Amino acid sequence: MSNVQLDHLREEMDKINQELLKSISKRANIAKEIGDIKEKQGVPKFDPVRENKMLEKIISLNDGPFEDGTIRHLFKQIFKASLDLQSKEHKKHLLV
């Protein structure tokens, strides 16, 4: 019985992994678009005030099971990856 349950939960988890991948990728594409606009405006891409606002909004919506600190950590990693991507894109543009 439990193994059927396990298989079912693992299927659900695989689906959520795919949803997460989609959302993370979609988020990265939007971050790139924002980066391009900022690039044209000559505005720095890293905006700690906006990043903090985003984080606080996310934390305010957190009902668990992860603690706020864990959610903060995970999203900071996602933010950082997006920023790294924007910098890489910028360097690519410079090299072309």
Added chain:
Amino acid sequence: MSNVQLDHLREEMDKINQELLKSISKRANIAKEIGDIKEKQGVPKFDPVRENKMLEKIISLNDGPFEDGTIRHLFKQIFKASLDLQSKEHKKHLLV
């Protein structure tokens, strides 16, 4: 014009952040359920073979813009947070 565009992209980003929070939390709840079953079965919660399979499946579906290595890193952080949560829950059970 660009600021209207920026505002629009930021709204989209806020929506995706919320989707991500939901998916990450849903995933954590499923991981907890899996942990509970394994607990009852006396099976170790960390299963590197299953974790690797999940990662490879996710990577095989990655169309960018993040590189595979970045996706791997982000998901490993999510996996680790889930495992930490399972251990904490286990300790809580032991203390009750």
